[in-house]
Amino acid sequence: MFFNLSKINKTSSSFEFRTWDPEGVIFHGDTNTEDDWFMLGLRDGKPEIQLFNSWAQLTVGAGPRLDDGRWHQLVPAFDGCLRRDTWLGQQAQFSSFSSTTFRSCDVELQPGLFFSPGTHAEFSLQDIPQPIVEPWAFSLDLEFKLAAGSGHLLALGAPENPSWLSLHLQDQKVVLSSGAGPGLALPLVLGLPLQLKLNMSRVILSQGLKTEVLVLPPSSLGPLLNLWTQPQGRLFLGALPGEESSASFCLDGLWAQGQKLDMDRALSRSQDIWTHSCPQIPSNGTDTSH
Structure with a gap:
């Protein structure tokens, strides 16, 4: 897959996948194969991210095993609260559906x-x-x-x-x-x-x-x-x-x-x-x- 980076209007992606294979690459992306790339894969059945560019080089693995043959979406639910937050110097304006998707932390x-x-x-x-x-x-x-x-x-x-x-x-x-x-x-x-x-x-x-x-x-x-x-x-x-x-x-x-x-x-x-x-x-x- 090829993407025109000048036309990207979102910072997130999503997909569903399933596998019985405990090890391998789900996808690999780069803007330069030598010094700017990103990889998502499975190691021992668990998700692993590898990131390499001029600002960061890291490998992170976490989460439950996903090699059970079922469909999974890589969006882990997280139970937590935020407060006193500003985003790009502004207070966030939540959309109309936020009352059913965010928990009150009061x-x-x-x-x-x-x-x-x-x-x-x-x-x-x-x-x-x-x-x-x-x-x-x-x-x-x-x-x-x-x-x-x-x-x-x-x-x-x-x-x-x-x-x-x-x-x-x-x-x-x-x-x-x-x-x-x-x-x-x-x-x-x-x-x-x-x-x-x-x-x-x-x-x-x-x-x-x-x-x-x-x-x-x-x-x-x-x-x-x-x-x-x-x-x-x-x-x-x-x-x-x-x-x-x-x-x-x-x-x-x-x-x-x-x-x-x-x-x-x-x-x-x-x-x-x-x-x-x-x-x-x-x-x-x-x-x-x-």
């Missing part, structure tokens, strides 16, 4: 993972740590810093049936249910890990010294195992598709089989999720827009 923040009402994330069960095989077992751990409203917190299922097993927030209680059956409620205590354990016959929900046990009927065994064997198996966080949810919550972390999940590795997620921060206190007036 609140006190703390580390965490924040889901505002209606937001959601979706993981493929094949992309997260797998269950123990003998005997079959799977566990999820969540540690809440904040929780308010009513709506889904977490669900295991598939796109056509997203709530085979679900945790629902209601009146400061966590309700565990399977399908359309009756649920079991556990009062939510902030700051204590909430653990969900599955095996072939039951689901155990516990926090501190309190425990609730949901016995699974034999007919549930097949659908349970199929969630992990089919590509459509999903872990849903936050509101389910089409759900009117008022639930908002902040997690200190989310662990599957003892390994912390990276929200930037989700199959899809709402832009309004704060991946590394949350407000100090829940509030109806908290501006959670991005």
Whole structure:
């Protein structure tokens, strides 16, 4: 590809790509092959940039592995705030869509993972740590810093049936249910890990010294195992598709089989999720827009 540099009117570029190859050049560009060039590639499956010109010579590698055969866009989401900023000697004038793409920074923040009402994330069960095989077992751990409203917190299922097993927030209680059956409620205590354990016959929900046990009927065994064997198996966080949810919550972390999940590795997620921060206190007036 050749470009007329005098006609360039943007300082950014974007594209999508996919590969199974862990090493190689995605693209290389130059204005002079000897002393002014730029390269983007993969090394050990992770993005690497090389820049060489009269002002700078650098090599930088960062980010998650991208050699998984899926389409990726090289635009990493970043959870942060700016203030007292000037750009080329001026205050920036934001466009009309900025209220839905930028988060207010006028609140006190703390580390965490924040889901505002209606937001959601979706993981493929094949992309997260797998269950123990003998005997079959799977566990999820969540540690809440904040929780308010009513709506889904977490669900295991598939796109056509997203709530085979679900945790629902209601009146400061966590309700565990399977399908359309009756649920079991556990009062939510902030700051204590909430653990969900599955095996072939039951689901155990516990926090501190309190425990609730949901016995699974034999007919549930097949659908349970199929969630992990089919590509459509999903872990849903936050509101389910089409759900009117008022639930908002902040997690200190989310662990599957003892390994912390990276929200930037989700199959899809709402832009309004704060991946590394949350407000100090829940509030109806908290501006959670991005």
